[in-house]
Structure formats: structure tokens, C-alpha cells
Amino acid sequence: MVVLATKCYVEGDARERALDSLDSLVANDLAELDVEWTIGVLDDDFVSVTVEGDDETVAQNLLRERWGEITDHFDDGETYTGTLRYWNDKGWTLDAGQPIEIATDELGLGPGTAEQVRDRFGVVQHMPLKFVYDADGDHRLADESRDLLYGWTRDEDGETGGRLNVNSATRGEVRATLNRAGHARDVVTIERLGLLEQSVVCTEGTDPPGLLASVGTYLPAELKCVVP
Secondary structure, three states: EEEEEEEOOOOHHHHHHHHHHHHHHHHHHOOOOOEEEEEEEOOOOOOEEEEOOOOOOHHHHHHHHHEEOOOOOOOOOOOEEEEEEEEEEEEEEEEOOEEEEEEEEHHHOOOOHHHHHHHOOOOOOOOEEEEEEEOOOEEEEEEEEHHHHHHOOOOOOOEEEEEEEEOOOOHHOOOHHHHHHOOOOHHEEEEEOOOOOOEEEEEOOOOOHHHHHHHOOOOOEEEEEEEE
């Protein structure tokens, strides 16, 4: 069994749609392999995939590479993935099967409080983030996640109009909502951050705060803007 570093924290029909979406993604990733799989949700909302078959080791490694893995073993100095659980005056706390506290100074994302940094970079709750584990507790955000977030705030080619980040919805649900609200032309693409966390890349000239105001009533979700 592989415990993916992404959560399914919605309920009812929304949970069924989310797990159906994940099943389709897993089917696409493992299409060429001789395996069968079963998807489940653990008590802490992390998603598990149990794989059986001749190619199960290859399949498990593909899933780990794509989604990251929640593990109960950490080595000092190694990089792992957790999801943003909460934030306070001290910094961000990730859920990686156990709480991983990252002090504001160790985020490496510039000045401001932990909440101000989260707002500036449009980080929604439950978004998967990579961190470097420290045996003494001085964990830091990994360079890969820092580069990702800094990249969102830059538009060197002037080809995009920023981003609208969303949680609690699948990629398909976000796209359908944008279409229903009449904003299909305002979107370059929708990047999948996690199962229920998406990043809408806006076209040049689109105002992300205006887009948020327009679609916010359609999505029971947290929405954060990133303006280059």
C-alpha cells in the first residue's frame, strides 16, 4: 500500500467524485502495467492505493513519484512531502503523517508573517508542499517548493495574468465552474497541485481578484490569488 501525499477531505457526493477522478488518474498512470488497485481514504484523510500484480513495485514507485508519499520513517536531511495543515505566528505546520512545524524564517519566502507569506503566494490549505526533514526539529521548506511558489509571482514573458488557487474541488469541477461563470477565455490552463487543490493560470489581462469575486459564490472552497 502507498499512502499518497494528498488528502480527500470532502464528504458525500463530492468525495465520490474526487475518488472517481483519482481512480481515472491512477488508471491512466498505470495503464501499461500488469496491476490492479484499490483506493481508500484513511482516518486522517490521506488517500491510500493498494496495488497488486506482477508490476506492483513499478506501479508503487510511479505513484510515489507523481503524488509524493506519506511515510512513518524520516531521515535527517532528506526531502519529503506534507500538506499544509495550519499556520500561526510561528510559521506553517504541515501534515506528513505527523506534524511538521516550519518556522517562518525557514520558509525562505521573504519578509512578513506566516499568514502574510501564505496570502502573498496564494497557498491554500491542504496544498502539498515539500520539506527537508531535520532530526532536531529545524525543518525547512524544500527548494523545489520555494521555486514553485516564487515562480507563481513572476511573469517574465508577460504572457499570463496571475493565478487563482483553489482547494476542495477537483480539476474537472474547477473547469466546469469557470465555464459556467463565463470565464473559459480567461484561463490558460488548470494545474493540479493535489487531488483537491488546483491552480488556475489566468490569461494576460485577467484580474485574479476579479475572477475570485466572480466564481467565489460557485465554489465552496478557499480561493487565493497570485498577482505577478
